[in-house]
Amino acid sequence: MRPAIRIEGLAKGFTLHLQGGIGFQVLRDEALTVMPGECVALTGPSGAGKSTLMRCLQGNYGTDAGQIWLAHRGAEVDLAAADARLVREIRRETLGYVSQFLRVIPRVSARDVVAEPLQAQGMPRAEAEARASALLTRLNLPPRLHGLPPATFSGGEQQRVNLARGFAPHTPILLLDEPTASLDAANREVVIALIAEAKARGTALVGIFHDIEVRDRVADRTHDILPLEDAA
Numbered sequence: 508m509r510p511a512i513r514i515e516g517l518a519k520g521f522t523l524h525l526q527g528g529i530g531f532q533v534l535r536d537e538a539l540t541v542m543p544g545e546c547v548a549l550t551g552p553s554g555a556g557k558s559t560l561m562r563c564l565q566g567n568y569g570t571d572a573g574q575i576w577l578a579h580r581g582a583e584v585d586l587a588a589a590d591a592r593l594v595r596e597i598r599r600e601t602l603g604y605v606s607q608f609l610r611v612i613p614r615v616s617a618r619d620v621v622a623e624p625l626q627a628q629g630m631p632r633a634e635a636e637a638r639a640s641a642l643l644t645r646l647n648l649p650p651r652l653h654g655l656p657p658a659t660f661s662g663g664e665q666q667r668v669n670l671a672r673g674f675a676p677h678t679p680i681l682l683l684d685e686p687t688a689s690l691d692a693a694n695r696e697v698v699i700a701l702i703a704e705a706k707a708r709g710t711a712l713v714g715i716f717h718d719i720e721v722r723d724r725v726a727d728r729t730h731d732i733l734p735l736e737d738a739a
């Protein structure tokens with residue numbers, strides 16, 4: 508079986524322009540392989556580089572060296588070398604992402620926020636809206652909220668809209684950044700079940716889970732990121 512994700516020799520540093528342009532390295536020679544159906548939790552101390560690796564893996568950060576091979580359209584493509592058009596195509600078809608906070612778009616209802624990635628994949632509007640509503644209901648978002656823009660929703664309600672948007676399109680890869688951070692116990696259980704179902708479908712998942720109980724229940728293994736001064 509072909510890996511869903513194969514990171515090789517990844518390096519990423521930052522330049523602090525407000526501090527005279529000094530640079531520092533966060534990731535060096537990072538390697539990670541994730542198979543379809545596997546869930547890997549990124550671990551390591553605060554500031555080690557977990558979010559940085561996630562952002563590289565999402566195509567949001569440019570990298571300094573290395574490759575991020577993703578199984579996409581039956582081939583391996585290097586996300587680190589992909590142009591903007593290919594990154595959009597990979598995100599639409601292959602790479603889902605649940606961020607910690609919902610990026611609220613004015614006047615777009617919760618249902619449409621969730622239906623949008625499904626329609627982008629070609630699903631007819633009515634079917635996409637039905638799947639969006641079903642997922643929002645499963646995540647205990649009251650039906651009266653489905654037609655409203657999430658701007659005024661509580662933190663936990665916004666996170667559940669975000670989760671529904673991430674889980675709806677069944678992408679072969681799903682990145683999860685603290686997916687249960689603002690959720691109550693009942694909704695945490697729904698997310699744990701959604702992750703188990705995604706794994707059973709063959710989705711490869713990479714996540715940051717500060718909730719250790721959730722991490723232990725969903726992750727097949729951990730991938731430790733060490734601060735570079737410790738790793739040296």
Ligand SMILES: Nc1ncnc2c1ncn2[C@@H]1O[C@H](COP(=O)(O)OP(=O)(O)OP(=O)(O)O)[C@@H](O)[C@H]1O
Nearest residue numbers: 521522523533551552553554555556557558559560
């Ligand atoms: N855009 C950026 N510009 C400059 N420095 C950054 C940037 N993003 C991250 N860093 C720095 O890179 C290091 C790693 O940060 P990162 O957020 O990846 O850590 P983390 O392991 O996710 O930490 P936490 O568990 O606290 O969320 C930190 O020292 C951080 O200050």
